[in-house]
Amino acid sequence: ADTIRVGLPTKTYWPTTIAETAVRQKLFEKEGIQAELTVYRSGAETFEGMAAGAADIILDPPSLVSAGRKKGVMSRIVANAAMGNFGWQLMVPTKSTLDVKDLNGKKVAITAAGSGSDLLALWTIQDKKIDFTRVPVGGGGLVPNLLAGNVEAAVVYSPLSFQISKSGEAKTILDYATAVPPNLTAGWIVLDKFADAKPQMVQKAVNALYGAVAFMRANRDVTVKLIAELYEMPPEIASLEYDNTIMKLETGGDMGAPNTNAAVQLSLDLAKLGGLKDIVPVEDVISAKFKPVPTKP
Amino acid sequence: MPGTIAVNLARIAIIIAVLALWEVLSRTGIVNLRLLPSASDTFATLGDLLQRAAVRKDLMVTATEVLAAFALAVPFGAVIGFLVAENRYFADVAKPLLFFAFSIPKSIFLPMFILVFGVGFAQKVGFGFFSTIFIVIMSTTTAVESVKTEHLTVARSYGATRLQTAFRVYLPSMLPVLLEALRISMIFNLTGVILAEMYASRDGIGHQIATWGENFQMKQLLAGVVMVAAIAMTFNELVRWVETRCSHWRT
Amino acid sequence: MSARISATTLRYLIVIGLIALWELLPRTGLIPELFLPSLSSTLVAGWTDAAEYGHALAVTLYEVVVSMAFACGGGILLGAIVGSLPRPRVLIMPMVSSLYAVPLVILYPVFTVWLGIGSESKIAFASIYGFLPTMLATAAGIQTIDPQLLLAARSMGATLSQRLVHVIIPAAIPTVLSGLRVGGALVIVGVVVSEMLISSAGIGYLISRYRTILDSPHVFAGVLLVLFLAIAFNAAIRWIERKAAIWQTGTRAGQANDEIASSAMQPAT
């Protein structure tokens, strides 16, 4: 059978849970294909992996697709994966008394300049009409620097956000899942060349992936156990991840849906905040050719 | 050698002291337990991790990649380094170029390796090789340059061929410098392979460490670091063993 | 000899060739611009944001210079001390090189907890990163010193520090210099990499930021600046090497000039 290579941005990010579920529930096999999962270190690196020909389908935000097209890497989002920043929170240490407004003139940790967390920080600045210094500290630096007091707040993603609020080390002062208006934060992406050459492969892959989303919604215990195993975290955290992110994911993924273009546009507008100059029209970023038909387990 | 025992005892004492300090620092809360889990916790975690078949497999994968990259980079680099030192023409051409190559943060080129090798064994070994070869070349060149002229003259007077001069004069005189170079090269090699694994991978201990780091799983992270350090130290000791066997003639 | 082009010429030809490839490979589409933007677009990117790069360069340069002082100064000093005392050498050297084997890059984020996210942590990281090769090379170089020279110095009542300054370091100069070369290059890499990982200023920060948004021309404009740092450092080392050439008599490195003179008279082989 043909193998589709799935590129995932990080190990402990919900796309990994989706892809792993699809593999374990043999959904790819049911579609008559095989899948090979590769975990990268961030969205940008996943995109580079696809551009280098090491991944066939990846999950990333629209901004990267747009930037890629300007650099000669022609790809499109073929399925809508999420319409919000689920699990992303602006957090301060528990003892801190600071609120969002109080962050004016303070330091806020983000993972990397131009990354998802940076965009959210920039959005906060714009939306709350305050100003603070964004300090890129890398994924591994968010919590240590927050706890050590090097920064007053941090934009933290799941499952870390759930983990440190559960442990009582930090508390949320802004939940981006609800604060930011719905926009297409991430989608499944393939190269145009690949979509043209092997449309069935793409179709089968999205079928399996959305089959996995459906399966996860229907099988809480199995999924929580899987998350706990993948993330190497206690079941309580896994449950939080399940309830607050997995359950919020798009189940249909259809890029032809009426609200899609506006959602993508909003996402690109947000990216502009982060310094993205290479914006292409929304139509060039998406492809409605593959409407996922969730595979039944 | 009666001194060896004393030295080893002293070494063990230092290691124990460091571990004790680590334990005390985190237990007494001088540093946050979350930021620096205690030594005992870390080693307990290390034990747990080693129980897992997946982790053991990752270690094997990494070790294989590291060895492969090293086995390729060292002979290649040594030969090039030797040529650079031996042949002035080649040296004048290549030395500055090699030096520039050495001064660039190599991780910039990780995507290119994926471009050429895809994601997998070849890419990781390739990047490990790439990270190591420059330091091997540069160290070999230095080592060669520290050889005494009078010894070369003697060899020349006996009609030693280039190869013979290389193995019978250069090699033994360079040995201390070369072995030191070997240690450093190993460290570069290990770091290179682990970086490649962290960047994009399906397996390998570097991949695990990246995940632990990003999730702020300090115990696992430290245990992983200890694992990697253990691999490097084992190798280090191996080099040291070779060293003591080969340089007994020094006073 | 005359049939051959001079080494410098060949080197320039190679550099020109590489530059041409850099321009042509992306232009012809052999390498996607995402991985390697053409030289011209890199230069344009650097030029349009020259102010930003200039500021970043100043930050990086400051960190590099300070780290260089720590790494090279400390590395030579400690390497010389440890290398010339047999007991500490057998005890400390293996531990030090083992310590170096700890992949510090992974721990860098944790590192910032204690040292903050400003220049201090970069300087600390790059210093450690560059310190070890310098120290190891110095110590190893010292082991190759003719013991008779140390004996002679001792007989003249040279104290340890005098032996260090007047005998050990000059005798180990060729090895120390190459240790410096490696150590210095690593300091540059160390500063840039740590800036790439965690920082809000410097060339590494720019590289990392532009990489996150897939702006490869700006990324390579940063890389080009790093390369310039390396070139400047190389020039400095060459200058020291020329100054030190006199010291190196008796080894291969020092008698290179003699060799040229004598080999010129030999029939071409």
Added chain:
Amino acid sequence: MGGNAMQPLANVTPLKPPARAGAIEVNNVGQVFKTRSQDVVALEDVSLEIKPGRFVVLVGPSGCGKSTLLMMMAGLRQQTSGTITINGAPIPQPDPDRVGVVFQEASLFPWLTAEDNVEFPLALRGVPKAERRAKAQDALKLVGLDGFGKRHPHELSGGMKQRVSIARGLVQDPPVLLMDEPFAALDEQTRMTMGDELLRIWAATGKTVVFVTHSLTEAVYLADEVIVMSARPGRIVDHLQVQLPRPRTYEMLSGDAFGSLRDRIWRHIRKSA
């Protein structure tokens, strides 16, 4: 040594007026080297007393332990048994204020010029540049290397290197001077000149000199006392007083007193080599 009188190479004033006393006492000294294969007894039960200001020559077959004994007197190596005192005090480490050494191998610093090599011991003591330059020039003149100050060791011949090393030893001007075959690489003419110079400096400064040589003629010509050592394990087999008047002349070389001393030493050497 040949048989013709000759003049000193250079007319240099003594480096210092008669110096502090330099008595050497060696009591039951032994030296054992531990090698991988077996232990080597280099010296066994060596005792000897050298009064201040004496010129003592040490002779003995190759490998008998002359250099080893000198190294111990210089504090560069510790004896395995016995005691050594210089001016009544043991010498656990080199002390250039008491003892200076000229090594068997030239041991010049290859990165220093000839004059910088000679200045080295003075530089260590912080002697001002001008003063040490002047002293170094004098010493180089003394060994016939006037004008070679700017050369590096690798640009000098074997004998020239040895002479630089002698100059370096002289410039330190210690009360006790230990010289290990300093003239081995010199031609006879230079050797004679240097011998006379050495005697002149010694007479002017009152130094104690311990001098190793393989030339029996040189031994008798220079010495107040000749100490003869036997082959491994090194022991003292004879200690001769040379009663020839000073200043010594080349005519003495053909005298009977000279000949009989030389023969007596020769018989020892022949027996033990």
Added chain:
Amino acid sequence: MGGNAMQPLANVTPLKPPARAGAIEVNNVGQVFKTRSQDVVALEDVSLEIKPGRFVVLVGPSGCGKSTLLMMMAGLRQQTSGTITINGAPIPQPDPDRVGVVFQEASLFPWLTAEDNVEFPLALRGVPKAERRAKAQDALKLVGLDGFGKRHPHELSGGMKQRVSIARGLVQDPPVLLMDEPFAALDEQTRMTMGDELLRIWAATGKTVVFVTHSLTEAVYLADEVIVMSARPGRIVDHLQVQLPRPRTYEMLSGDAFGSLRDRIWRHIRKSA
């Protein structure tokens, strides 16, 4: 040299039967060293012809260019002007099949034991282990270092190192042997023994030997011809034929013929030093 007959140290069969011819021709050779400060004319217009099988001794004041001349004959350094041929062919690079060298400084490899050092030239030619071990043992016995094969250079005395270096030169058995002050660090007894051994080997093998020494007695005792050089710039000032019968005996040393040859050389040396 002293005056007593003595026996060879070891009874070793010659390493080889009379060897191939070893003629040396030096025509108008000059050598100029370029130093940082100025150019040094080390040798100027040196011409000399050495017939195969001759024992030629080179003497001259320190720094006159003896070592330099030897290095050029060995192909280790190229003359600035003139030509040198060995067996009729120039020697643009060292050729151990034609020329062997014993260096002025022992230059042993510190990482090899004494016997491994001696075996070195044989190992280069791929001589089987057993054979080269046997030859090295013989050569070490010849220089009186039987039983010291397993020592490293730093465990040997100055004279012992020099003897290892001589053994290394002998073991390769080339038709032309160049020896630069090989006996400088040896005591008189050992020196005499080694001189006799060398003459025996030379007689048995028919080698051409060019030998540098500072001992005029040694020069006359060993030589068929003595070449006397003057101080810088090095020139040949005399070329003596030593007509004394062979084998030489220690009695000859006190003969008139010997004395007058020795005096003639001495006068040259004194003039030029």
